Amino acid sequence: MPTLNEQEVIRRKSLDTLLEMGINPYPSPMYPVNCNSAEIKEKFPNDNSLFQDVCIAGRIMSRRIMGAASFAELQDATGRIQLYIKRDEIAPGEDKSLYNTVFKKLTDIGDIIGVKGYVFTTQMGEITIHVKEFVMLSKSLTPLPIVKEKDDKVFDAFSNPDQRYRQRYIDLIVNPDVRETFVKRTKLVNSMRNFLNEHGYLEVETPILQPLYGGAAARPFKTHHNTLDQTLYLRIADELYLKRLIVGGFDGVYEFSKDFRNEGMDRFHNPEFTQMELYVAYKDYEWMMNLVEEMVERIALDVHGSTEVKVGENIISFKRPWKRYTMYEAIEHFTGIDISQMDEHQLVEVAKSVGVEVDASMGKGKLIDEIFGETGEKKLIQPTFITDYPIEMSPLAKKHRSKPGLVERFEAVCNCKEICNAFSELNDPIDQRERFEAQLELGKRGDEESMVLDEDFLNALEVGMPPTSGLGIGIDRLSMLMTDSPSIQDVIFFPQMRQL
């Protein structure tokens, strides 16, 4: 227990005084709340006869005491509403201690109270609850940061990121925008889930603890199961399990999955993050592009009521159709250089000229990918599909139907960041085995993110997987866009922090 500061000592004394007065600061019985602050503010102006017998509960966020009458602000899950508390109303008899002592002395900002009364409008025009009864529901022992606001100017904002993320409960209490961001995130997920369900796809769950990790190129977290005495990995993707379900006969499955990657952390990466992966049988990547456009446009409408969303300095339009470039076209569009016929030597020269640090291990595919990363991706603000990636970078994607050396893959890029990744899934088991073996070679050369060979997954492909289109879409990244959040920490309630 750390030593208490002055204010914490005073609050504990208030707690003791309440107990001495026979008042339980943490009562058990349910409190008969019958409305909330947003409902009152919405409906009362239209009909002043409503809310003449309200019972409402919440946290005290400010107090303005004027002798025998006081105003306070009560915050519940829907917002804030002003309270008017008059001494002779809440303590009509001789004993005024409920007002003079319990309310004025022993009640603090941060306490959770319940009030009963009626709603009226003050002379200043503020919708207010005239309190006739009030009761302590939970005494707060720690002073809250006091954030004040006037004319849209915020004073003393609780803004230290370290404290905000480590004590998100305080952040949520005092910063209403934070609550709003997370409500939007949930709306986004609901919208996506509804969309997928309406299309008849089945939401499923697959293992998080996996004996082999796969489906992406990343370093995993490693753990151990005691009874089995076996190493297990936290999943880096659920791709290989969902494809097994397609083999098993489902024709559309999806999962919202927490994935875990043991890699660097920054504004765009948290070690655990959420993806939605979707696999649909008998479709290809062209079909999937249309679905992504439709789904994301719908999400923007559900979250914002508009296809236009302000992100940083830009207005981003999610309205269909989005621009589509092949990777070669995108590079040519942004640099004027046509690399489609170039050999490795020529690509090295182009890469150097656009500022890519080239090293000997880079193959053609890696060079092309780096050139695009350096020239195209940084310029794509509006949602744009980039299609037809080099085969070396895409060991789970099907070879392109007509373009040698490429695969049928696309990413959607928006605000200079990848928001989804999809392909016509490789279902040729012979080809897939060769690709895995190429990955093993990379691993032997020291690539810590190369894929491991999953014999059971290959067996599933040998049993036979229908032609299938697959999609992975980053929920955190999409949430950042839809909520105009500059950091992934703003869309994850409890982002990973170094232990103190």
Place this chain on the structure above:
RNA sequence: GUCUCCGUAGCUCAGUUGGCAGAGCAAAUGACUCUUAAUCAUUGGGCCGAGAGUUCGAAUCUCUCCGGGGACACCA
């Protein structure tokens, strides 16, 4: 991992060439029966992130460490 900026009261922040530790809000005491960043008066509140060094003297300068932000690297 590298570079860079930051860490002072419960919160937000000042702090001069190195010279007694400051403000606003919050808190305490008092006044005030329609206030709203309420107001007025009075008061208390600090391991200046931690440790070492330089110095007569360190919040301030130097080094190490801890925590955080940003950028880069990594993350197909």
